[in-house]
Amino acid sequence: MGELIWIFVSAMLVNNFTLVLFLGLCPFLGVSAKVGTAVRMGGANLFVLVITSLTASFLNAWVLPHAPYLRLISFIVVIASLVQIVEMAIRKLSPTLFRELGIFLPLITTNCAILGLAIFQTNRGYGALEGLSFALGAGAGLTLALILMASIRERVELSDVPAVARNMGLVLVLAGTLSLAFMGFAGLFTT
């Protein structure tokens, strides 16, 4: 149990996917202008990460030992198809949930955070339970980073920013500052 909690906290804070490992930067920079959208994007990401982790555990246990060179291709194809199926299911079962999360699903299937999770999980030799904890931590970390960024950007929107900084340059410097803050978690477990 302690191991699982450690993996969760480590993926969420110490090795935050966005701010420390640079995974999933496209949604982080693209969909972080409003807090509401950021929360929904984070939720959709968490959802796909959990599906990805389960898929990767299954493929690692049953398929890939026989054909290791197909790792990359099979991860991408299986995850993309599975997310597509889940998206169709959600659209039928709960149109409300689909409006909230569904529009982001196709966007994040080929996001580096998703494939990154599958690859890291494989490289570190996580089993199904550890992988699940890893995915939940990574998803929570992504959501946290998105919400923090969106809150700052909503505030910047109302400030008198010099014309040169009205594009992505300022957002990246802000991201650097956030990342610097997250560096503070690096010593969390080394006592």
Add this chain to the structure above:
Amino acid sequence: MSPRVTTPSEDFLRGVWQENPVLVQLLGLCPALAVTNTVANSLAMGIATFFVLTGSSLLVSLLKSWIPREVRISAYILIIATFVTMADMILAAVVPEIHKALGAFIALIVVNCMILGRQEAFASKRPVGRALLDAVGTGAGFILALLMIGTVREVLGYGSFLGVPLFGETFEPWIIMILPPGGFFTLGLLLLAFAAWEERKVERVHPRHWPHGVTVTVETGGDAHG
């Protein structure tokens, strides 16, 4: 809707500077920030991406009339993933220590949106020669951007260039530049510098003339109630 007619040199040069994938279009940022803490790593990542992009563009352009429209994205991804697997194996065999330093980010070239973007926007619609020119230009632009970021980070963070010390014993390295925040700061400041440069160019062409007697007051953000 027919695509705008372009000359071969335009196809090539556009990707290098004017529409640079990293510095202008902000595509492929994950590798551009994650592995650029030294010049050698930047170069290896740049060349691997260049190889995948050129190979995929060539193949997509050759196969474009056989790929059905409905499944084209999946087909592009399969082609890209094949080239990435090749690049991964070649790097592991030829330069094992760099392959280790880049780690999972080699595999993550598959989801570099810049590569998929070039297939969808260009290679699937143009003849082979033009698709190759476009891929070579965009790939060169990607290498250029990675080298710029990598040079700033290695020179400040380690005080060296390609492993050769530059400043002697007394230099205190800026550790932050080789840590993750350094990546964000370097690219952010580069973008701000380019924006400032563009602004000055625009102002030189159309200088701002205020009518006589008009004073311009700038409000500070905090106390603007409204």
